[in-house]
Amino acid sequence: MRKKIVAGNWKMNLDYNEGLSLFSEVVNMVNDEATGTQEVVVCSPFIHLHSLVQLAKGNSRVSIGAQNAHQAESGAYTGEVSAKQIKSVGAAYVILGHSERRQYFGETNELLAKKTDTALANGLKPIFCIGETLQQREANEHFGIIKSQLEEGIFHLDADKFGQIVIAYEPVWAIGTGVTATSEQAQKIHAFIRQEIAAKYGQQVADDTTILYGGSCNAKNAAELFAREDIDGGLIGGASLKSRDFTDIVKAFN
Numbered sequence: 260m261r262k263k264i265v266a267g268n269w270k271m272n273l274d275y276n277e278g279l280s281l282f283s284e285v286v287n288m289v290n291d292e293a294t295g296t297q298e299v300v301v302c303s304p305f306i307h308l309h310s311l312v313q314l315a316k317g318n319s320r321v322s323i324g325a326q327n328a329h330q331a332e333s334g335a336y337t338g339e340v341s342a343k344q345i346k347s348v349g350a351a352y353v354i355l356g357h358s359e360r361r362q363y364f365g366e367t368n369e370l371l372a373k374k375t376d377t378a379l380a381n382g383l384k385p386i387f388c389i390g391e392t393l394q395q396r397e398a399n400e401h402f403g404i405i406k407s408q409l410e411e412g413i414f415h416l417d418a419d420k421f422g423q424i425v426i427a428y429e430p431v432w433a434i435g436t437g438v439t440a441t442s443e444q445a446q447k448i449h450a451f452i453r454q455e456i457a458a459k460y461g462q463q464v465a466d467d468t469t470i471l472y473g474g475s476c477n478a479k480n481a482a483e484l485f486a487r488e489d490i491d492g493g494l495i496g497g498a499s500l501k502s503r504d505f506t507d508i509v510k511a512f513n
């Protein structure tokens with residue numbers, strides 16, 4: 260059975276001390292307050308990773324992730340960080356294919372397929388992001404876009420490896436805009452994603468795959484989104500930067 264996960268994506272926010280202090284608050288609150296969320300993942304900038312892993316020790320419900328990893332194992336790639344390096348500090352996850360990486364850093368499905376392979380080979384679980392732009396939705400291309408992001412990005416994996424993937428559906432028009440997808444719009448896409456996984460890998464794999472929603476998800480709308488059959492949690496940007504808001508989203512599975 261698939262896991263209920265709430266993941267925070269801090270993006271390029273918080274200095275070192277701010278990050279540690281926010282994380283400590285989140286861990287304390289998550290421990291003190293009941294929730295049906297099975298795993299809380301915090302995806303921080305690289306500078307925080309090692310310290311957050313240390314702070315999370317002994318807390319089996321909290322995991323740490325990075326926000327990107329290079330496709331090569333190692334080498335002369337100034338300024339980049341490898342999957343092996345991320346794994347070596349104890350992180351468990353890495354976000355791949357976030358629309359900001361696709362848009363600002365030109366990441367293509369083809370490149371992301373390589374990044375996925377390298378992340379998995381080094382024992383990291385990818386949180387693989389897919390989603391359409393507003394223009395694509397208005398042109399009624401959203402299902403086709405999602406399908407090609409799946410096919411070109413992760414459907415080359417064998418079923419065992421695919422079992423390590425968490426998918427995040429993030430409509431680009433909902434990210435950081437305050438305009439969230441309605442729970443009905445999100446459910447429709449999530450059901451479509453699960454159906455595509457079932458067609459490729461079989462129903463059991465599809466039923467076991469965690470599919471998160473991301474895009475202006477907050478403490479007010481999380482419960483309605485998470486109540487939908489195919490929405491297994493969230494990938495949270497802005498609201499993950501405030502301990503109370505993020506914990507309230509984690510509690511939305513109650």
Ligand SMILES: O=C[C@H](O)COP(=O)(O)O
Pocket residue numbers: 268357429433434435436437473474475476494495496497498
């Ligand atoms: O990775 C997180 C998403 O980009 C959502 O960001 P947001 O919650 O600020 O809209």
